[in-house]
Amino acid sequence: MLDVLDLDSSAARTTEDIFTGSSHPMPTGRIFGGQVLAQAIIAADRTTDDDRVPHSMHGYFLRPGDSSTGLTLSVDRIHDGRSFSTRRIQAYQHGVPIFSMISSFEREDPGLEHQSLAPEGVLSPEEALERVGASRLHPLSRRLISESPIEVVHVEGAIYEQVPGPHVPQQNVWFRTRRTIGDDPSLHRAVLAYMSDLTIQESVLRAHGVAWAQPGLKVASLDHAMWWHRRARVDEWLLYAQESPSARGGRGLATGRIFTRDGDLVATVAQEIMVRVPDASDAGPASEA
Numbered sequence: 001m002l003d004v005l006d007l008d009s010s011a012a013r014t015t016e017d018i019f020t021g022s023s024h025p026m027p028t029g030r031i032f033g034g035q036v037l038a039q040a041i042i043a044a045d046r047t048t049d050d051d052r053v054p055h056s057m058h059g060y061f062l063r064p065g066d067s068s069t070g071l072t073l074s075v076d077r078i079h080d081g082r083s084f085s086t087r088r089i090q091a092y093q094h095g096v097p098i099f100s101m102i103s104s105f106e107r108e109d110p111g112l113e114h115q116s117l118a119p120e121g122v123l124s125p126e127e128a129l130e131r132v133g134a135s136r137l138h139p140l141s142r143r144l145i146s147e148s149p150i151e152v153v154h155v156e157g158a159i160y161e162q163v164p165g166p167h168v169p170q171q172n173v174w175f176r177t178r179r180t181i182g183d184d185p186s187l188h189r190a191v192l193a194y195m196s197d198l199t200i201q202e203s204v205l206r207a208h209g210v211a212w213a214q215p216g217l218k219v220a221s222l223d224h225a226m227w228w229h230r231r232a233r234v235d236e237w238l239l240y241a242q243e244s245p246s247a248r249g250g251r252g253l254a255t256g257r258i259f260t261r262d263g264d265l266v267a268t269v270a271q272e273i274m275v276r277v278p279d280a281s282d283a284g285p286a287s288e289a
Helices: 033-045 125-131 139-146 185-196 202-207
Strands: 017-021 052-061 071-080 084-093 096-107 150-154 170-177 218-221 223-228 238-248 251-260 265-276
Touching: 017 033, 033 052, 033 071, 033 084, 033 096, 033 185, 033 223, 052 084, 052 185, 125 150, 170 185, 170 202, 185 223, 185 238, 185 251, 185 265, 202 238, 202 251, 202 265
Parallel strands: none
Antiparallel strands: 017 071, 052 096, 052 223, 071 084, 084 096, 150 170, 170 238, 218 265, 223 265, 238 251, 251 265
16 A cells, blocks of 8 residues: 555656556456545645645546556646645546546644534444454455455444345444554545545445445445544544435435544545446335434
């Protein structure tokens, strides 16, 4: 993961900020969306002053990325004000854009502060691991998870092979990197963007009892928005509280809030996905939460 986030700027020109990066090999052949999100934030961050940090991003996945090859990122310096800087980032493969994002950076100043509370009664990551450990997973799912740089624990049980429990449009997930990644806050923010694309689609699927293994299921991320609120270490456990407010017309909206173990709200995420179920009538409406 850290290798793909180590971008090369040697292709930059006098009038353009150009970066290149590698891609994770993926069994589907498609680039993992979180990889591009993190790479785009790192590229944009390198064009801003050191006292500015990202506070929001809004991106669109335009085409499926090819995980067998690298990609090029172009950064457009749209605006630099006294407090905020705005950047447009385009990711290209094979000469066409696959992802487009606008991100805003700010010089952090003191001001009003409040936050939503973390959900109550959620099992700790240790309790969830003991209750729904990886030993119950299908061998293929277990291999993919063990090879991931991110450790993920579903509090209500994973939906890889089947959907356990009530079919409701929300779930809670604990995650962290499998090893420490140093103390650079900009790297932790970028990796949080990487992690934010993990499992957020599942609140849509869980609502209708649709598991990832369902034959013919097709899911693709359409867009992704993220707001960073507070600093946090991604190599320590974070709680990702996810829910889906709506699904209709082959699209589902998912939102998520990321908290530290102490209950600090770190980030808010929203993503809309395309979801195609071969026989949607077999996937009934969500039961009441």
